[in-house]
Amino acid sequence: MKAIVPGMAERGWGRVVNIGTGAAKFPAQIRILSGPPRAALVNYCVAVAKVVASQNVMINNLLPGMHHTAAIEDSYNKLAEKNGTSYDEEVQKFVEEWKIPAGKFGDSEDFGAFVAMFCSQQATFVAGQSLVIDGGLTNSTF
Numbered sequence: 001m002k003a004i005v006p007g008m009a010e011r012g013w014g015r016v017v018n019i020g021t022g023a024a025k026f027p028a029q030i031r032i033l034s035g036p037p038r039a040a041l042v043n044y045c046v047a048v049a050k051v052v053a054s055q056n057v058m059i060n061n062l063l064p065g066m067h068h069t070a071a072i073e074d075s076y077n078k079l080a081e082k083n084g085t086s087y088d089e090e091v092q093k094f095v096e097e098w099k100i101p102a103g104k105f106g107d108s109e110d111f112g113a114f115v116a117m118f119c120s121q122q123a124t125f126v127a128g129q130s131l132v133i134d135g136g137l138t139n140s141t142f
Contacts, residue, residue, distance in 0.1 A: 001045070001059070005052060014057040015119040018045050022065045025130060026138040038063075042130050049128030058127050060118045065134025066094065067106040102135030 001016060008014025022028075023035030024042045042061050049059035066072065068091075076090045083090065091105055111133060117123060118131075132138055 001048060005048065005057060005059070008057045009052045009055040012056050014052075014055075015123065016045070016057070016059040017115050017118045018042070018059070018061045020061050020063045020130070022063045022132045022134045022138055024061075024063055025132055025140075046128040046130070053127035056124060058118070058123050060123070060126060060128065061130040062111065062114055062118070063130055063132045063134075064106065064111060065132070065137050066098075066100070067111055067133075068108070072105070098137060100135045100137050104135065106133060106135060 005014065005016065008016075018041060020038035020042055021031055021034055023031030024039040027035050027039075042063070045059050045061055049057075052059065073087065076087050076094075079085075080087050080090045094100075095103060095105070114131060114133060118126065132140075
């Protein structure tokens with residue numbers, strides 16, 4: 001951000017979407033190592049967003065919960081092999097144990113739609129926001 005945001009501000013247009021973790025907003029033991037530094041990133045991004053929003057540079061954060069990614073697939077395939085189950089069965093166990101209301105993990109299309117929206121021309125009035133994308137797992141009224 002330090003390298004690219006000044007040029008965006010100079011040109012009068014730019015979008016930055018940082019990808020953190022839902023644990024940045026809702027701390028959880030399962031994300032004890034990744035949550036705190038990403039919470040700091042979110043704090044930094046919101047502060048910078050307020051400085052450059054008047055130059056049409058919008059900086060926002062996406063805070064995902066469980067999504068199908070290469071790292072998750074690798075981890076859950078190893079777990080499935082160890083337990084004599086399948087990837088899908090291990091995902092379903094997690095969904096049930098954590099009571100994810102959507103009943104599934106997200107995928108790249110779920111997530112990519114919000115990246116595209118935050119990067120669009122239509123996002124001219126969205127600055128310094130942090131959107132949790134976790135299938136309804138965490139509870140917050142705002």
